[in-house]
Amino acid sequence: MDDKDLYSRKDISIMKSAADTLNRNNDRIQEIIEYAKISNIKTIGIAHCTTFNKEAKQLRTLLEIEGFTVEQVNCKLGKIPFSDLVPNYKGITCNPAGQAHYLEEKNTELNIMMGLCLGHDMIFNAKSKALVTPLLVKDRKLNHHSIKKLNSSDF
Structure with a gap:
């Protein structure tokens, strides 16, 4: 081919x-x-981790100033108990499929991903009907700067 x-x-x-x-x-x-x-593109979605509520709000403001309609949804949408999905797990789970569905219902044409956890980002990408682009990748150890590892001699 x-x-x-x-x-x-x-x-x-x-x-x-x-x-x-x-x-x-x-x-x-x-x-x-x-x-x-x-x-x-007229309508942009922001799917973000609750860790980045402040930054997502700032991004939303910037995009709205530029004339876009912006829909924003954090990862705890629906407040699903983790034990509903996986027995014996505690807490509220993230909901990347729910985020994708929410943004689809809002007719977003482009979705920006901000700091979704590994795996959750994969599910969001797979479920999103709109194009997805990452803005921020979650990296707890390196304060969300994963490239630091590649630019160091620590591997």
Whole structure:
């Protein structure tokens, strides 16, 4: 199979729009904003861990200033007891499938993932009907800066 056969027209359109917005002077948030504008996206979802409530609110404000409708949902949506899913587990579980479903109901066209736990991010990505891009990856040990490990001599 030829590599170009791996890509649908939609895939190519996404890649072209992303390439058209590249600018060395833009940070990741500005890249997302520019991509959404060039792609004519109007509604953006933010799926985040409760650890990042403050940052998600700040992101929402930035996106709204740029003219987007923003839907935001944290990981404890529905406050599901973990024991409902896995016997003998305690506490309230995260709900990445619920987050994806909530944002689908709000008709988001692009979802931004902020600090979802490993595994939960995979479920959210798999369940999201809208495109998903990560903004922040949870890394408890390295204060959410996983690249520090790769840039060190500690491995």
